[in-house]
Amino acid sequence: MRYFIKLAYNGKAYHGWQYQPNAISVQETLEKVLFTALQAEIPLVGAGRTDAGVHSSEYFAHFDSKEIEHVDKFIYKLNSLLPEDIAVYNLIEVNDEAHARFNASGRSYEYYVVQQKNPFRFETAHYVKNELDVDKMNLAATTLLDYTDFKCFSKSKTDVHTYNCKIVSAQWVKENDVLVFKITADRFLRNMVRAIVGTLLEIGLSKIPVSRLHEILESRDRQEAGTSVPAKALFLAKIEYPTSILNK
Numbered sequence: 001m002r003y004f005i006k007l008a009y010n011g012k013a014y015h016g017w018q019y020q021p022n023a024i025s026v027q028e029t030l031e032k033v034l035f036t037a038l039q040a041e042i043p044l045v046g047a048g049r050t051d052a053g054v055h056s057s058e059y060f061a062h063f064d065s066k067e068i069e070h071v072d073k074f075i076y077k078l079n080s081l082l083p084e085d086i087a088v089y090n091l092i093e094v095n096d097e098a099h100a101r102f103n104a105s106g107r108s109y110e111y112y113v114v115q116q117k118n119p120f121r122f123e124t125a126h127y128v129k130n131e132l133d134v135d136k137m138n139l140a141a142t143t144l145l146d147y148t149d150f151k152c153f154s155k156s157k158t159d160v161h162t163y164n165c166k167i168v169s170a171q172w173v174k175e176n177d178v179l180v181f182k183i184t185a186d187r188f189l190r191n192m193v194r195a196i197v198g199t200l201l202e203i204g205l206s207k208i209p210v211s212r213l214h215e216i217l218e219s220r221d222r223q224e225a226g227t228s229v230p231a232k233a234l235f236l237a238k239i240e241y242p243t244s245i246l247n248k
Contacts, residue, residue: 053231132204199226
């Protein structure tokens with residue numbers, strides 16, 4: 001039987017979601033716990049990579065197993081075995097063809113910025129001391145919706161076959177004392193969100209004009225875009241799936 005497992009994790013201690021031969025990953029940690037709980041090797045297929053240090057407040061992976069009875073008790077057992085920085089929220093029986101990565105129809109990321117030194121947010125938000133022009137940053141963010149090729153925001157060495165992504169929304173919003181960049185697309189390139197945020201912050205600091213963003217995008221050159229912001233403030237916030245794959 002195939003299951004989707006819904007979880008969240010604080011990425012500080014991990015080298016991303018995906019298994020790494022010489023570093024600890026969320027995938028490896030969860031697979032070890034599943035082995036203990038089910039007494040069988042349980043390979044996990046995640047919804048996608050996250051970079052080292054990036055968090056996820058909603059993540060999905062799928063695995064195949066014999067039928068799991070008493071799902072609530074099973075989730076409780078997993079959480080009792082997992083470290084404090086990983087939590088399992090749900091286990092969903094899905095169609096045998098359902099795929100956590102390939103069936104995902106949309107992904108949303110959030111990036112957190114604080115403008116005052118905050119001892120309670122230093123591990124999960126990026127501190128920008130100088131004043132930001134949020135109106136300029138939002139004007140620039142709307143430009144992203146006019147493009148599909150985002151090679152200028154991708155890691156230089158990557159094995160992707162296309163740099164095309166469809167961004168459906170991108171905006172900065174103020175939530176109490178935190179400035180949050182929210183972006184949704186069908187897919188993302190490695191380092192893409194952090195490079196976008198870094199570029200928008202440079203616009204907000206008046207280091208580059210809003211109009212310059214068109215030139216950066218059309219250049220397809222990573223060196224033309226802004227510096228990537230720290231991973232610690234980035235959250236994979238939501239993954240969307242068609243309801244059909246969740247129906248048994």
